[in-house]
Amino acid sequence: MPDPVSEETLKEQRLLDSTLQSVDRAEEIAVAAAEELGFDEEDRHQIGMAVRECMVNAVVHGNRYSAHKKVHLTIRSASNHLAIVIGDEGAGFDLNSLPDPLAQENLLRQSGRGILLIRAFMDEFDLHPRAGGGTEVRLVKHKNRQ
Amino acid sequence: MSVKLNTRQVGDVTVIDAAGRITLGEGASSFRDLIRDLAAKGDKRLLLNLAEVSYIDSSGIGELVSGFTTVTNHGGSLKLVGLSKRVKDLLQITKLYTVFEAFDDEADAIRSFA
Numbered sequence: 001m002p003d004p005v006s007e008e009t010l011k012e013q014r015l016l017d018s019t020l021q022s023v024d025r026a027e028e029i030a031v032a033a034a035e036e037l038g039f040d041e042e043d044r045h046q047i048g049m050a051v052r053e054c055m056v057n058a059v060v061h062g063n064r065y066s067a068h069k070k071v072h073l074t075i076r077s078a079s080n081h082l083a084i085v086i087g088d089e090g091a092g093f094d095l096n097s098l099p100d101p102l103a104q105e106n107l108l109r110q111s112g113r114g115i116l117l118i119r120a121f122m123d124e125f126d127l128h129p130r131a132g133g134g135t136e137v138r139l140v141k142h143k144n145r146q
Numbered sequence: 147m148s149v150k151l152n153t154r155q156v157g158d159v160t161v162i163d164a165a166g167r168i169t170l171g172e173g174a175s176s177f178r179d180l181i182r183d184l185a186a187k188g189d190k191r192l193l194l195n196l197a198e199v200s201y202i203d204s205s206g207i208g209e210l211v212s213g214f215t216t217v218t219n220h221g222g223s224l225k226l227v228g229l230s231k232r233v234k235d236l237l238q239i240t241k242l243y244t245v246f247e248a249f250d251d252e253a254d255a256i257r258s259f260a
Contacts, residue, residue, distance in 0.1 A: 113204040
């Protein structure tokens, strides 16, 4: 079976500051890449939202707004999918430590829904330690889904 | 663009008209501050009109939830009206449709406070 990663072409690679402005910028870049690949408006909206949520996690929880830490944004495309990788330089993160936002006792929590939304909007979500420290997330959206 | 918030009275219901984006940062915090101030002032019937809200992220949803809790703790109720399909989808994904009463029509929403 062909390796989807090896079919991908690098579209964007940015080192972003740990600010809310970077969240907006990353969303714009991702949506532009999605438009270039021919995703429809609803898919572009979902991609933008997922990238926003991921960037907020990187800036706020990973890098804690540190001026000394960057967010690594990479966008790759293939004929049938868009892959976005977002990495922070924080202390690392255990996905299993998150409370379930859909559990009855957590519904009224103010935060904790970001990853739920990312998983709802993207076709693939993979979170792992980043080489060099921190956390890295790879998001993939497929075109022409059945 | 951040969120623009405007309040008006319909009988004893305070309607909050929101327009723009409710996202982490200025948008979400403006909303939080307004709800807190209205609840502290004693407004017990709040209706949030989201018809002109183009975008809401998980932080914005968190502020809706926080607002709901604040108003409820003050003995009041916060309801929603004018949800776009995207906002409805978000409430479905997050199971918050089980928490919020939401209406398509403002008149129906106002009547529900009686």
